[in-house]
Amino acid sequence: MKKIYNILLALLLMGAMGACNYLDVVPDETATVEDSFKNAKSAEKFLYSCYGSLPRLSATVSGLDFLTGDEVVTSFEHELFARFPKGTYTASDPVISYWNSLFTGIRYCYMLLDNIDKVPGMEKDKIEDYKAQAEFLIGFYHYLLIQNYGPTIIVTKVEDLNTDAKDFLPRRPLDECVKFVADKFDAAAAKLPKERTGSEYGLVTSTAAKALKAKLYVMVASPLFNGNSKFYADLKSPDGTQLMPLTFDASKWTRAVQALREAIALAEADGFELYVAKEGALSSLPEPQDPVQRSLRFAILDRDNTKEIIWGDTRQQGWYDIAAKSAPYHGSDNAYSGVGVTLNMMKRFYTENGLPIDQDPEFFAESDWWNLMDVPSGYANAEGRIPNFLFKREPRLYAWVAFQNGYYEIDNKDEKGNYARNLRRGQNGKKVVMKMLAGEPGGRGPVNNLRNNDYCPTLFLNKKLVSPAKRPGNNPQFIYPFISLADLYLLMAEASVETGDLTTAKTYLDKIRTRAGIPTVDEAWARAKEPGKANSQEGLREIVRQERMVEMYLQGQNFWDMRRWLLAETYFSQQPKGLNMKAATLEDMCQVMTVDVQRSFVSPRNYLMPIPQGEINKNRNLVQNVGY
Numbered sequence: 001m002k003k004i005y006n007i008l009l010a011l012l013l014m015g016a017m018g019a020c021n022y023l024d025v026v027p028d029e030t031a032t033v034e035d036s037f038k039n040a041k042s043a044e045k046f047l048y049s050c051y052g053s054l055p056r057l058s059a060t061v062s063g064l065d066f067l068t069g070d071e072v073v074t075s076f077e078h079e080l081f082a083r084f085p086k087g088t089y090t091a092s093d094p095v096i097s098y099w100n101s102l103f104t105g106i107r108y109c110y111m112l113l114d115n116i117d118k119v120p121g122m123e124k125d126k127i128e129d130y131k132a133q134a135e136f137l138i139g140f141y142h143y144l145l146i147q148n149y150g151p152t153i154i155v156t157k158v159e160d161l162n163t164d165a166k167d168f169l170p171r172r173p174l175d176e177c178v179k180f181v182a183d184k185f186d187a188a189a190a191k192l193p194k195e196r197t198g199s200e201y202g203l204v205t206s207t208a209a210k211a212l213k214a215k216l217y218v219m220v221a222s223p224l225f226n227g228n229s230k231f232y233a234d235l236k237s238p239d240g241t242q243l244m245p246l247t248f249d250a251s252k253w254t255r256a257v258q259a260l261r262e263a264i265a266l267a268e269a270d271g272f273e274l275y276v277a278k279e280g281a282l283s284s285l286p287e288p289q290d291p292v293q294r295s296l297r298f299a300i301l302d303r304d305n306t307k308e309i310i311w312g313d314t315r316q317q318g319w320y321d322i323a324a325k326s327a328p329y330h331g332s333d334n335a336y337s338g339v340g341v342t343l344n345m346m347k348r349f350y351t352e353n354g355l356p357i358d359q360d361p362e363f364f365a366e367s368d369w370w371n372l373m374d375v376p377s378g379y380a381n382a383e384g385r386i387p388n389f390l391f392k393r394e395p396r397l398y399a400w401v402a403f404q405n406g407y408y409e410i411d412n413k414d415e416k417g418n419y420a421r422n423l424r425r426g427q428n429g430k431k432v433v434m435k436m437l438a439g440e441p442g443g444r445g446p447v448n449n450l451r452n453n454d455y456c457p458t459l460f461l462n463k464k465l466v467s468p469a470k471r472p473g474n475n476p477q478f479i480y481p482f483i484s485l486a487d488l489y490l491l492m493a494e495a496s497v498e499t500g501d502l503t504t505a506k507t508y509l510d511k512i513r514t515r516a517g518i519p520t521v522d523e524a525w526a527r528a529k530e531p532g533k534a535n536s537q538e539g540l541r542e543i544v545r546q547e548r549m550v551e552m553y554l555q556g557q558n559f560w561d562m563r564r565w566l567l568a569e570t571y572f573s574q575q576p577k578g579l580n581m582k583a584a585t586l587e588d589m590c591q592v593m594t595v596d597v598q599r600s601f602v603s604p605r606n607y608l609m610p611i612p613q614g615e616i617n618k619n620r621n622l623v624q625n626v627g628y
Contacts, residue, residue: 267310494544
């Protein structure tokens with residue numbers, strides 16, 4: 001078949017921000033394979049189309065996993081993504097499905113491998129680089145298939161579109177799928193460069209390949225995939241092949257530790273490091289002034305200086321993406337106050353002593369959380385009166401969450417609403433004090449005329465991934481991490497716990513905690529109500545998971561981590577809670593309210609995504625996931 005398979009893909013990586021200025025590449029349906037590889041320029045465009053199946057992980061409308069765990073709740077429950085926390089997706093109506101687009105991307109990669117050697121006059125080194133990128137993407141697309149669907153079809157070539165239905169490929173056992181992906185990552189890593197700069201920034205590297213191999217191994221060593229006979233004893237191909245391993249295998253955690261050690265060593269040797277804001281840098285953005293909060297707020301946003309992101313998505317943030325949806329309300333000028341942090345997530349943030357709020361003997365008793373206090377004069381994180389619950393918490397909370405009488409570091413366009421001059425604070429007025437009660441500038445509207453959308457459902461307003469340079473009417477760009485050094489450190493801590501190496505686990509946790517401005521694990525837990533918890537495998541496992549939930553907040557991990565830990569049925573079936581966003585007084589605000597949204601997670605069905613029913617109907621060798 002000469003015509004290129006029908007595709008709707010536009011490009012992967014956009015390149016403002018000093019990255020590559022990729023064109024939107026939509027291969028012409030009438031073009032032939034020969035046309036696509038007739039010269040180096042057309043081959044380059046075809047390579048970019050191979051990247052086109054990468055899911056837009058930070059898309060706030062069509063992202064499967066970005067706003068769909070239990071970290072946040074939005075005032076945009078009418079949008080596509082919101083059907084996932086509601087549990088209303090099915091095999092017949094999967095709502096957002098990566099199945100077909102991932103297989104399309106795989107097909108394109110194999111087409112490139114079959115034809116790139118034929119390009120006239122193309123340098124040998126470039127040909128080998130293109131091949132390595134294609135090998136990586138084949139591995140990564142299969143990785144995403146495993147993450148979404150578990151055992152998957154393994155594609156090893158360009159399949160004949162005229163293949164008889166009886167010969168369609170079945171799903172393969174999970175361990176076989178994992179080996180295939182790991183081998184692809186290894187093969188690619190042997191040929192890929194360590195880094196990409198200039199116009200190539202955003203293309204894959206050897207470091208990314210090794211990092212994702214390690215993350216793959218952690219995923220499949222986790223309880224969801226490692227000996228889960230309760231869920232998957234009956235998940236078999238039509239020929240009776242068992243698709244999931246039914247016996248726990250501890251060696252999978254050992255394998256993960258080895259891969260993580262290799263990936264971290266390679267990343268650190270290549271200069272990757274946790275981001276720490278440099279003194280004097282970003283002088284046009286003086287807020288937040290606290291150096292720890294600056295490092296936390298800019299770790300992803302400082303695109304020119306961060307060396308924490310190993311591989312990231314450089315596509316343009318749109319007018320309805322996370323920055324616009326999170327910024328303090330400004331009418332219709334792409335600042336909507338619409339992403340509220342849930343009470344569950346707020347509880348996960350530590351106290352200033354680096355302890356969970358129920359383990360810190362110096363923190364307020366739960367019965368006193370919602371009593372109001374007057375903050376001391378000059379307090380860096382708020383002014384006036386706030387609930388005890390929000391006082392003396394860790395820097396990540398203040399860097400990433402705003403609340404009534406707390407601060408939001410953001411630029412100004414005019415003096416409308418919560419951006420008014422009398423509410424501006426800090427150096428050069430580069431932050432505002434939030435006024436979120438009903439009838440106030442950043443609230444839901446007048447007491448008797450509350451808005452039905454564009455409001456914060458919990459009164460804990462997200463700041464993460466929102467640049468202090470943002471103002472109504474603009475969206476500063478950033479690179480959204482597919483994989484980062486912080487992610488690897490936390491995965492190493494997790495895998496070390498599972499292999500019984502608590503010392504190594506604490507070492508990697510402490511790297512994260514030091515950057516976050518909180519005491520080390522041992523220093524903090526020596527003061528805890530249960531000090532022995534940090535020295536047992538079970539206790540440290542819980543500590544590692546909480547650390548990961550905090551550090552990776554709003555980075556698309558919660559949706560998957562809660563699943564692989566088999567905790568999703570506990571947390572994702574709860575209706576989110578927050579404070580009273582209809583309140584007109586501080587006293588009324590300090591009432592914990594259940595947000596009126598639907599939440600459902602059915603076990604074991606929702607632990608994996610449904611394969612689209614149309615694919616099941618076409619392929620008699622394809623078995624559906626449990627419960628669909």
